[in-house]
Amino acid sequence: MLDADVEVDRREFTVAVALRVAPGERLALFGPSGAGKTTVLEVIAGLVPPRRGHVMLGGRVLTQTSAPRRAVPPWQRRVGMLRQDPGLFPHLTVRQNLEYGAGPRPEPAGTERLAADLGIGGLLAARPAGLSGGQAHRVALGRLLLARCEALLLDEPYTGLDAGLRRVLTDFVRSLAADRGIPVVLVAHELAEAQAFADRLAVLDRGRVLQDGAADTVVRRPASRRVAELVGYRGFVPYPAGGAGAVAGVHPDRVSPGAQGGRGLVLSGQVRASHPAGAGWEAGLAVGPDLVWCRLPEAPGTEATVTVLDPPCFGADGVLLPRSTQVSA
């Protein structure tokens, strides 16, 4: 179990985050750039001291600011960290890189087996300068595994890699976390990446966790309007049944063409803008003064009627309304 409850002062705001990740569980810290996600990882890794709080891993106290104070240095934490830059040692071969943290006498057969699992078996004698981006990431990952780390921190590691490679590496880390039963924390600013990887999503904004829950719950039932904006809701329409100032959130992916009373909120309006998006179309619908974006299977005409499926509704204070006052399904 990785258990962290820390506060770190940054220039514009204080990062105050509490998170618990069970062995084998994968948590994604999701939020906009500059929300303090990386800071949280650096505190867990021991690279940044917190102003207040504690970090525990598998029963070991790594950081504690209350008495008895403790600050285990990074080299004794057994916490692996993978960043966007794989950070391989350029003066060492792939084999030497893999075995860097494996202790004084690494078992050659173990290294070769892992390299084969990672698909870099033929590269053990190569130097990092000759590797592709994907190969370098596999070496960096293998290096953490041979170092027998007890928690894995991934700081947007796959930014800049192509989608296929991303999927392969994500699957590999998923199976690995499950096999070894180690907690994994992924930092991501892209929702798709976070969802592809994690069981659980913690939405971070300006240093605070706004919501923490199962990945689909967070997207379908954002706890607040701000969370909804962060996870991709691109329009809010008045919802009088929820009280004065209440709004319903429209996620472009949760929209079905045509009026389907009973499945959600039916909206009609002029199409102000549209362009192809993926295999379908994205259209901006003028509803009242606002433009509401939705994704449709076909190109829309000048007017369109759509049904927003089971939209989350927020009160005037921006907080999710209770289930009973939501749009009746």
Added chain:
Amino acid sequence: MSWAVRPAPEPGPASGAALAPGLRSASSALSLVAAAVIWIALLGPVIALFFHITPAAVSSALRTPGALTPLVVSLQSGLITLAVLACFGTPLAWMMARGRLPAPRIWEAGVLAALLLPPLVVGLLLIFMVGPLTPIGQVLGHFNLSATNTFFALVIAEVYESAPYYVLGAQAAFAAVDPRMEQQAALLGDRPSRAVRRVTLPLAAPGLAMAMAVAWARAMGAFGAVIIIAYHPYGLPLQIWTTLQETGLASALPFALVLLVVALPLPIAAYLWSARARRRRGG
């Protein structure tokens, strides 16, 4: 200079378009000439040396009694100087590169001052610092040591003349090592001293070797401060100077050749090795 000019561009329809490549090739030819001039000017003296020296003159000069003593003195003092620089200069350079020193500008200014002061002036000022009448000189006197006109004094002068070159070169070498590499080593279980040994030093090694080589060349050729505080025992530069004064240019030249032969191989080897190491790491 036609070999320097690129093949004439295809005649274009607009004259303005044709003029620009012509100007460009003229300016590239000019810069090539300038580069060749400075290169020949820099290497000219060395080339001249080989035209004015005969093997017979070298062997007869080196066979005179005591002729090899300055060579031995220079080598010994140079090696000790390098050891001193490696032990004391390397940590200073590392701390300067990593910003671990309070008031870093002041430390840098100190190193730069040693670089900018004329060696002759350094020699004069060293008399005030370590001469026999100074407190340091008196302490040394208690141990029957003297920092003037001794081998010890020669080492001090060589350290002063070469240290800034080593420290600034080593600082640049350390600064070029990404601190994230050290961080990564720590996360993989290396305490800082071990990370320095396994990551920082190997990565900085090509730059350190170059800094060491430059320091070696400076120490071998040290003259300004040496002539003031360490006239005896003679190293090679003073041997050249006194031979020139006493018997003239012809007899001094063989020693100049010896100095080059001693001073240059290490820098050249360091250059070749560090170029190879950098290539293997892909820049």
